[in-house]
Amino acid sequence: MARLFSPIKLPVHMPIIEFHQDEVWELPPQAEVLARSDMTGVEMFRLGDRAMGVQGHPEYSKDILMSIADRLLRNDLILDHQVDKAKASFDLRQPDKDLWKKVCRGFLKGRLQSSQQPQQQQHQKQQKAAQLVL
Known part of the structure; x- marks a missing residue:
């Protein structure tokens, strides 16, 4: 039962389907990069517990x-x-649909793990972010 309330850690690789021309390159200072790829430094992000963005399409x-x-x-x-x-x-x-469901539900339930590091360590946090491969 304790596992139900444990934080959700992002894996190192989270394949996702991407078809887009527009990309997010800059985030507000309070935003946290959760995943990056060779294509872009912002594949997935969140803004506190209010907003999460994913540039790919986990629903595809x-x-x-x-x-x-x-x-x-x-x-x-x-x-x-x-x-x-x-x-x-x-x-x-192939994208892991169950993993993406878990990540999205985890965010909605406030369990997506955050490092909560100070602003000056933002660059290090981005370097350690999960890397998407598709």
């Missing part, structure tokens, strides 16, 4: 991913090799 399935990719391909917005890369990437690292 492979069917949704392929539907979007096919539509973008038909409209000449992406190239064949980009669709092939997306399919191969998904086959290698």
Whole structure:
């Protein structure tokens, strides 16, 4: 029963589907980066216990991913090799729906773990943030 109230720690890797052109690059000073990737330094963040943002789409399935990719391909917005890369990437690292549900529920219940470090240590905190791989 004690586990129900324990904090939720983010794993080192949390695959997620991403299809976007716009990105968040800067956050308010009070915001905390929870995850980053090679694509962007802000993949997931929270602002206290009031707001959490995720740049990817934990709700997407492979069917949704392929539907979007096919539509973008038909409209000449992406190239064949980009669709092939997306399919191969998904086959290698699928998002863990149960983990994403746990993370989102954990935030809503106030159990998403925070380091609560002072502002001057923000850079170190970002360096240790979870890294998304998709």
